[in-house]
Structure formats: structure tokens, C-alpha cells
Amino acid sequence: MSYPSGPRRLPPDPSGCVGGPELIGDSPAIRRLREAIRQVADSRSTVLISGENGTGKELVARALHDLSVRRVGPFIAVNCAAIPETLIETELFGHERGAFTDAHAARKGQFELADGGTLFLDEIGDLSLRAQGNLLRVLEERAFTRVGGTDPVQVDVRLVGATHVDLDTAIRDGRFRNDLFYRLNVVPLVVPPLRERRDDIPRLLHHFLARHAGPGQPAAELAPDALGWLVRYDWPGNVREMENLVEQLLALADGPMICADDLPAKLRSRAHAHGLDQRVRTSRASLTDAVAAFERDLIADALERAGHVQTRAARLLGVTRRILKYKMDALGIPVLRPRARAQGRKAA
Known part of the structure; x- marks a missing residue:
């Protein structure tokens, strides 16, 4: 199954700069961001990266992974806005054989594929409320059930989310769950615009x-x-x-x-x-x-x-x-x- 800007394993950043070229510079804002990346890279805490489109949020997530002990594990990036709502659960959590008409074989989701590494959920603010509830359970229990399955699957994944949406406004409008926001926003990082x-x-x-x-x-x-x-x-x-x-x-x-x-x-x-x-x-x-x-x-x-x-x-x-x-x-x-x-x- 494929979709635009979908999940992908990224090669190591060859730039030699924390965060890649998007974070090149000596301005106070960028120096503070690079220092924050270094400080929290080895933490297990969930990170929420906010910033306008095009600022380099994915490169920040990549840097968090590369500077952590998880760098030997996979880094998988998923653009939540590019996945149809009807497929998001299958993409994130996988499915068992026979779970639906075309499920001819069991399939791992992105959480399983990222086990031992980092899962980067870009445009997390675009998730439906149903998907947000499922994501909250994974963050709380460190386990999930495949679509069509009954057995819980344990995973060791560090979750990094990113959004250009003002989540405070989305919460007030009823488009984003308050409890999920607090689970995600343990370590907030802001990427400054140019x-x-x-x-x-x-x-x-x-x-x-x-x-x-x-x-x-x-x-x-x-x-x-x-x-x-x-x-x-x-x-x-x-x-x-x-x-x-x-x-x-x-x-x-x-x-x-x-x-x-x-x-x-x-x-x-x-x-x-x-x-x-x-x-x-x-x-x-x-x-x-x-x-x-x-x-x-x-x-x-x-x-x-x-x-x-x-x-x-x-x-x-x-x-x-x-x-x-x-x-x-x-x-x-x-x-x-x-x-x-x-x-x-x-x-x-």
C-alpha cells in the first residue's frame, strides 16, 4: 500500500549539522533549538515539534533520533495528512489476515516497524478524533492490537509528533483531544520561521x-x-x-x-x-x-x-x-x- 509522502525509512543525515541544512545558522533562535535537541535526544519522553510549513520539523525529528541511543534502530516518518481516515488505523497498527476483504495476509503497522527506534508522526494535528483516541491508548499502555486481532502487541517506540496547526485552538474547537495533547507535549520544540x-x-x-x-x-x-x-x-x-x-x-x-x-x-x-x-x-x-x-x-x-x-x-x-x-x-x-x-x- 502506498500514498504520497507516506512512511519511509530515512538515511542518516550527511550534512554533519544537527538537524541538517534547515537548521544551519548562528541566530539565537537556531542555537537554542540545536541545544534543546541535544539535551532531550536521549530522553524517552514524547516530543511535539511545532512550526510553520517548510521550517524543517522532520529534520528536527531526524536529529533527535540520530543523537539518541535509538540511532541504531529504525527511524520511520509518517505524514498523517496523506493517509485517508479509513486507512490510518491499519497503517499505524497493522492488521491480521482476514481483518477485511483484501487482508490476505497479516501486515505489521508503522508502530511495529519502528520498534526499538523512533516513529515520527508529521501533521499529527490532522488525525481524526477516533485515530487520536487509538494513539492515546498506545502512549498510555505501550501496546496496541492489530486491526482484526485480539492479542496485544508490545512495542518500544519513541514517538515524535509535529504539526503546523495551533493545537490550543484545535482543542477549543473540539478538533483535538486535550488528553492526547498533554501526552504528546511532554517536550515541546518550536522551529522558528525564516x-x-x-x-x-x-x-x-x-x-x-x-x-x-x-x-x-x-x-x-x-x-x-x-x-x-x-x-x-x-x-x-x-x-x-x-x-x-x-x-x-x-x-x-x-x-x-x-x-x-x-x-x-x-x-x-x-x-x-x-x-x-x-x-x-x-x-x-x-x-x-x-x-x-x-x-x-x-x-x-x-x-x-x-x-x-x-x-x-x-x-x-x-x-x-x-x-x-x-x-x-x-x-x-x-x-x-x-x-x-x-x-x-x-x-x-
Whole structure:
């Protein structure tokens, strides 16, 4: 049985860094997280990792396993959000032969496969209430029964859960069990988003530029103006978004130096908006600046959707191309080559 992002045994992390590349950096937030990982790695206590999507929660779980005495045992990761509710019990606890129509043989679940090691349940906040109740019994009794079975199965598993969901809100809304939360949240770890550790952004960017360099090719470099935009950007998709952007920039780059003009207009607009927001918060931005930033964001978004074809962007905005060009000049929005034409020229 297979499903997207399902259970998998992960190879050891070759980066040499606690938590892998997602936890590279010297910011106070990352140093605190790495130290917490080292402190609790050998504990048997359940760990609950929280953080936004793309921050590297699975790498934290991997580091907890690799630094513990369980590192000789299996590390199995399961994305709970990817498993249909009707299959979650079978996937976690296994089934006996004849338990249901297609159960032609007994099958171990992920808890049995992780015996002696670590079971990482990602997106644990997406489990149904029924599945949450079954999980709670395993945590309390250290045993479970396969679907269709009667004999309890004892396991020695360290459970690490992760979620991007605010579980306090989910508990108030009746979507998550309060008793399970306390069983999971014995050791809470929080992975900070990139916008809270901007000092780490240059180092992470250089790491991904080196990782995705072509065979035998030196890593591309970031011009100072490009790096400035990338540091100011808020990175809503965090490290995962950063790596995807680096791959995109390298695929489209005309040379070994990536400049500000190579960055997506929407990214530059959002980075500019962040700078404006900081000035507004400190009462250093005027109404004129705020309106200009709003217009710049709208135009950059339209240009991005239109592949930088100004006629199409003007149509999206409901203005003439002449007015769009006037606004672009007034707001300092650079004129970029239409995307299809630029890519076609490079392919040629």
C-alpha cells in the first residue's frame, strides 16, 4: 500500500549539522533549538515539534533520533495528512489476515516497524478524533492490537509528533483531544520561521547554491542587491520555498552571478512591503509611501501572472498599457523580459 509522502525509512543525515541544512545558522533562535535537541535526544519522553510549513520539523525529528541511543534502530516518518481516515488505523497498527476483504495476509503497522527506534508522526494535528483516541491508548499502555486481532502487541517506540496547526485552538474547537495533547507535549520544540532568523538567510542561500550547482560547476554567486532583497523577504514557505527559489534562479540564470533583476517581481514587491511595514510600525512612512507600496505590489503581482508581458498585465489591472508603463516608471519597477521569450532564448 502506498500514498504520497507516506512512511519511509530515512538515511542518516550527511550534512554533519544537527538537524541538517534547515537548521544551519548562528541566530539565537537556531542555537537554542540545536541545544534543546541535544539535551532531550536521549530522553524517552514524547516530543511535539511545532512550526510553520517548510521550517524543517522532520529534520528536527531526524536529529533527535540520530543523537539518541535509538540511532541504531529504525527511524520511520509518517505524514498523517496523506493517509485517508479509513486507512490510518491499519497503517499505524497493522492488521491480521482476514481483518477485511483484501487482508490476505497479516501486515505489521508503522508502530511495529519502528520498534526499538523512533516513529515520527508529521501533521499529527490532522488525525481524526477516533485515530487520536487509538494513539492515546498506545502512549498510555505501550501496546496496541492489530486491526482484526485480539492479542496485544508490545512495542518500544519513541514517538515524535509535529504539526503546523495551533493545537490550543484545535482543542477549543473540539478538533483535538486535550488528553492526547498533554501526552504528546511532554517536550515541546518550536522551529522558528525564516523571518525570525534573517541573519541565517545568507548562509542558507549559499548552502543551496552550492548544493544545486551543476556537476563540476562552481556555485553561483548572489550580487549584493539580490542578497539584500532576499534578506528582506518574509519567506512564507520558509526553507522549502528558499530551496525551490534557488533551483528556479539557477535554471534561468544567464551567468554565474544572480542579480536583483533575476528575482521574481512578486518577491521584490513583498520584500519592499516588509521594509515599508517596518517603517510604518516606527512611524517613519507617509501615506504617500504606503499607497505607492500598495500600487507596486499590485503591479508586480500582475506582471508576474502575465509573464512580464505588459499588455497582459495592463489587462489584468484594468488599465491601458500606457498607464501601466507610466506607473512602472514612477514606482521604479524594472522592465523585465517576457518570461516565455527569455526562456526560449536561453534554450536556444
